[in-house]
Amino acid sequence: MVQPTTLGEFIVENQQDFPYATGELSHLLTSIRLAAKVVNREINKAGLVDILGAIGRDNIQGEAQQKLDVIANDTFMRALRSMGQVCGVASEEEEYFVSFDDDIHSEAKYIVLMDPLDGSSNIDVNVSVGTIFSIYRRTTPVGIPVTLEDFLQPGDAQVAAGYVVYGSSTMLVYTTGSGVNGFTLDPSIGVFCLSHPNMHIPETGKIYSVNEGNYVHFPEGVKQYIKYCQEYDEASGRPYTSRYIGSLVSDFHRNLIKGGVYLYPTGTMAPKGKLRLLYECNPLAFIVEQAGGSATDGKRRIMELQPSELHERVPCFIGSPKMVDTAHAFLRKYEE
Ligand code: AHG
Numbered sequence: 054m055v056q057p058t059t060l061g062e063f064i065v066e067n068q069q070d071f072p073y074a075t076g077e078l079s080h081l082l083t084s085i086r087l088a089a090k091v092v093n094r095e096i097n098k099a100g101l102v103d104i105l106g107a108i109g110r111d112n113i114q115g116e117a118q119q120k121l122d123v124i125a126n127d128t129f130m131r132a133l134r135s136m137g138q139v140c141g142v143a144s145e146e147e148e149y150f151v152s153f154d155d156d157i158h159s160e161a162k163y164i165v166l167m168d169p170l171d172g173s174s175n176i177d178v179n180v181s182v183g184t185i186f187s188i189y190r191r192t193t194p195v196g197i198p199v200t201l202e203d204f205l206q207p208g209d210a211q212v213a214a215g216y217v218v219y220g221s222s223t224m225l226v227y228t229t230g231s232g233v234n235g236f237t238l239d240p241s242i243g244v245f246c247l248s249h250p251n252m253h254i255p256e257t258g259k260i261y262s263v264n265e266g267n268y269v270h271f272p273e274g275v276k277q278y279i280k281y282c283q284e285y286d287e288a289s290g291r292p293y294t295s296r297y298i299g300s301l302v303s304d305f306h307r308n309l310i311k312g313g314v315y316l317y318p319t320g321t322m323a324p325k326g327k328l329r330l331l332y333e334c335n336p337l338a339f340i341v342e343q344a345g346g347s348a349t350d351g352k353r354r355i356m357e358l359q360p361s362e363l364h365e366r367v368p369c370f371i372g373s374p375k376m377v378d379t380a381h382a383f384l385r386k387y388e389e
């Protein structure tokens with residue numbers, strides 16, 4: 054039997070492709086890999102032990118925190134703190150960034166931004182959820198506590214990004230800027246194995262993903278694009294199929310493999326869109342571009358945007374490049 058390449062082996066073998074190859078990023082990815090396995094174990098037990106449901110308080114963004122949001126946040130925080138490579142973490146679940154400024158972290162160069170549990174409203178009904186992470190080098194000098202400035206870097210400065218999808222199988226997909234690779238957890242041995250090497254998103258596809266419950270609130274260009282997706286046109290294979298899980302990671306992962314476009318536009322219910330620039334849009338934008346796709350806010354590349362606050366939200370159009378282009382053409386035509 055051919056031995057699969059494990060994630061651990063892959064990280065070490067590809068370390069030299071990374072511009073600052075000192076091994077520190079490899080250690081950091083190792084702690085993320087471990088935390089993902091712990092969260093996976095907890096999610097698998099949901100329903101058997103009392104970890105389903107809301108915890109009874111809201112996060113900083115006014116969303117009801119689920120018990121597993123907190124478990125995932127604590128697990129990733131602990132794993133990242135346990136290594137000496139990370140000097141600070143910002144999480145969707147925490148109001149302020151966390152600075153690791155003890156002796157162990159005095160030489161640490163990296164900061165991490167994360168959505169510890171994405172799609173958490175789906176947990177109670179056994180639907181796939183995920184984790185999203187984004188890694189940067191700090192911009193302030195090593196040896197002093199990190200500042201907000203370290204976290205407010207444009208996505209183009211990311212050195213690595215990835216996600217875990219806790220689905221019918223659990224996968225970890227990541228990039229360090231030299232393509233995208235996917236690893237499936239073999240639960241019998243507890244090891245992530247390379248299952249999706251060198252992932253490429255199809256140039257176009259037949260899936261559009263959007264919460265159509267918000268349709269009446271969307272800008273006219275988005276409404277017209279959705280109508281276009283639904284119209285019959287044999288040559289371009291329309292009508293497209295609508296697929297929306299409501300877990301961004303899962304919707305994104307499906308479209309990455311099959312081809313498709315995911316939209317979370319502005320609308321009166323969500324004046325700036327819903328998705329978080331730093332924890333959701335930037336990491337997935339880095340991955341999709343590395344896989345040959347596009348990610349924009351409707352006008353500009355997501356990764357060019359200069360963040361102004363940690364929990365900033367932006368509209369997002371992400372997926373197969375030709376589909377994102379067509380959506381843009383509609384936005385331009387009906388610009389309000
Ligand atoms: P989170 O669970 O991290 O707060 O993220 C939820 C996000 C994303 O996963 C999903 O695509 C989107 O919210 C769904 O929003 P709607 O319910 O408004 O469609």
Ligand code: MN
Pocket residue numbers: 168170171172301333
């Ligand atoms: Mn999320």
Ligand code: MN
Pocket residue numbers: 145168169170171172173
């Ligand atoms: Mn979340």
